[in-house]
Amino acid sequence: xxxxxxxxxxxxxxxxxxxxxxxxxxxxxxxxxxxxxxxxxxxxxxxxxxxxxxxxxxxxxxxxxxxxxxxxxxxxxxxxxxxxxxxxxxxxxxxxxxxxxxxxxxxxxxxxxxxxxxxxxxxxxxxxxxxxxxxxxxxxxxxxxxxxxxxxxxxxxxxxxxxxxxxxxxxxxxxxxxxxxxxxxxxxxxxxxxxxxxxxxxxxxxxxxxxxxxxxxxxxxxxxxxxxxxxxxxx
Numbered sequence: 001x002x003x004x005x006x007x008x009x010x011x012x013x014x015x016x017x018x019x020x021x022x023x024x025x026x027x028x029x030x031x032x033x034x035x036x037x038x039x040x041x042x043x044x045x046x047x048x049x050x051x052x053x054x055x056x057x058x059x060x061x062x063x064x065x066x067x068x069x070x071x072x073x074x075x076x077x078x079x080x081x082x083x084x085x086x087x088x089x090x091x092x093x094x095x096x097x098x099x100x101x102x103x104x105x106x107x108x109x110x111x112x113x114x115x116x117x118x119x120x121x122x123x124x125x126x127x128x129x130x131x132x133x134x135x136x137x138x139x140x141x142x143x144x145x146x147x148x149x150x151x152x153x154x155x156x157x158x159x160x161x162x163x164x165x166x167x168x169x170x171x172x173x174x175x176x177x178x179x180x181x182x183x184x185x186x187x188x189x190x191x192x193x194x195x196x197x198x199x200x201x202x203x204x205x206x207x208x209x210x211x212x213x214x215x216x217x218x219x220x221x222x223x224x225x226x227x228x229x230x231x232x233x234x235x
Contacts, residue, residue, distance in 0.1 A: 133189075
């Protein structure tokens with residue numbers, strides 16, 4: 001049953017990613033997200049390249065950079081790009097206000113820079129990611145190691161319970177050589193306010209609350225695709 005559910009979710013992610021890639025135009029600079037959904041978008045982009053599409057991609061992580069290179073997608077370094085035409089990425093949670101929690105894959109800082117540079121920010125998800133209220137998924141926060149104790153204490157002062165992320169029994173280290181804390185704030189009544197509070201903590205590089213950083217969410221369901229946009233909460 002679990003394997004069937006995973007397969008269904010992967011199929012949904014693939015369908016949503018393929019739909020998002022249809023929005024890419026010739027000669028676009030494309031922000032390339034990180035994670036399982038983003039991998040499907042990379043594969044769909046590679047197929048369109050074979051059909052003659054010309055683009056340049058901007059990867060949001062070292063893992064995405066390696067995947068894109070293996071698929072033959074031409075790349076630009078993130079630090080040298082002034083504007084991105086369209087970015088395609090996944091999310092760990094989203095609501096109908098197009099507020100997101102991201103960072104389950106640990107690339108939230110670079111993902112946030114890519115989204116901030118993008119004119120069109122497309123998020124692709126399966127229906128399990130839609131929530132009425134953000135917060136069931138813990139908020140990932142990238143923090144500078146030398147500020148670790150201070151930052152964790154600040155999360156506690158805000159009512160959060162934080163755990164440093166581990167992978168293979170070792171501290172998870174980001175592409176930027178920082179730590180990730182996964183912070184449980186419970187259901188978040190005011191994501192905008194919490195985002196501001198997290199931004200004000202010295203030692204926090206980036207947090208996983210993406211507010212105002214999605215123009216469209218494409219969600220695959222068992223019945224097809226649903227599109228949520230800024231101008232209309234759902235369609």
